[in-house]
Amino acid sequence: xxxxxAGYMGSGKSLLGKQLAKRLNHDFLDLDDQIEVMEGNxxxxxxxxxxxxxxxxxxTKVLKDVLEDHxxxxxxxxxxxxxxxxxxxxxxxxxxxxxxxxKASVQELTRRLFPEKIHRPVISHLETREALEEFIRKHMxxxxxxxxxxxxxxxxxxxxxxxxxNEIMEKxx
Numbered sequence: 001x002x003x004x005x006a007g008y009m010g011s012g013k014s015l016l017g018k019q020l021a022k023r024l025n026h027d028f029l030d031l032d033d034q035i036e037v038m039e040g041n042x043x044x045x046x047x048x049x050x051x052x053x054x055x056x057x058x059x060t061k062v063l064k065d066v067l068e069d070h071x072x073x074x075x076x077x078x079x080x081x082x083x084x085x086x087x088x089x090x091x092x093x094x095x096x097x098x099x100x101x102x103k104a105s106v107q108e109l110t111r112r113l114f115p116e117k118i119h120r121p122v123i124s125h126l127e128t129r130e131a132l133e134e135f136i137r138k139h140m141x142x143x144x145x146x147x148x149x150x151x152x153x154x155x156x157x158x159x160x161x162x163x164x165x166n167e168i169m170e171k172x173x
Contacts, residue, residue: 001026002067003074003172004091006082006147007102008140009120010112012156012164013076016102019165021074030076035062043078044121056084063087067094079139083146092149100168101150106137108157 003020005013014030021028032043035058039046046055059081066075067090082088082099091097104112110133117123117132126132152171156164 001072002094002097004097004099005074005076005102006099006150007079007156008104008109008136008143008147009079009122010109010116011079011102011104012161013102016161016164016168017074017076019161020168023165023169024072024074026072026074028074028076029066031059031062031066031081032076032078034066035059035078038062042121047121056080060085060087060090063090067091067097080143082149083143088146088149098152098172099150100152100154100171101147102156102164103147103153104156106133106140109136109140 001024003024003026005017005020007013017030018028020026035046035055036042039058041049043055046058059078063077063081066073082091088099091099110129113120113123113136114129114132117126123132123135126135152168154164154167154171159167
């Protein structure tokens with residue numbers, strides 16, 4: 001089985017993905033990390049040097065490779081992965097795959113991301129909490145349609161990782 005974790009940056013995809021993979025005895029793969037290894041460059045630099053279109057094509061190629069792999073995997077998707085091209089369709093059409101949306105409110109995402117924005121190139125230029133909140137709100141409006149097509153939706157606001165994992169395990173049964 002392949003389990004794909006979708007959600008906005010800061011929703012906990014990587015943290016929870018690693019822990020979920022351990023519980024399920026699956027391998028863990030972070031799609032963005034895989035892209036960086038393949039390109040020998042950071043996501044930020046790929047965007048800056050080659051543009052978003054190049055990145056999105058590369059992202060789809062790496063996603064297709066993951067989908068063709070016969071291993072049991074927990075995959076942390078990039079925040080925009082399900083929203084571009086036919087990526088969501090590709091995942092949903094793959095037998096034995098599930099998409100789990102780690103749903104966080106704009107306020108929760110702002111709270112989590114503001115202190116670490118310097119480490120997130122996409123938002124590092126946003127100087128105020130209000131600017132970050134507006135940026136997230138816009139993205140969530142654009143991406144919500146895709147995220148809500150997930151097989152499982154788990155609200156992560158004010159929840160401990162252990163509780164979120166327990167809920168995911170229950171919903172996977």
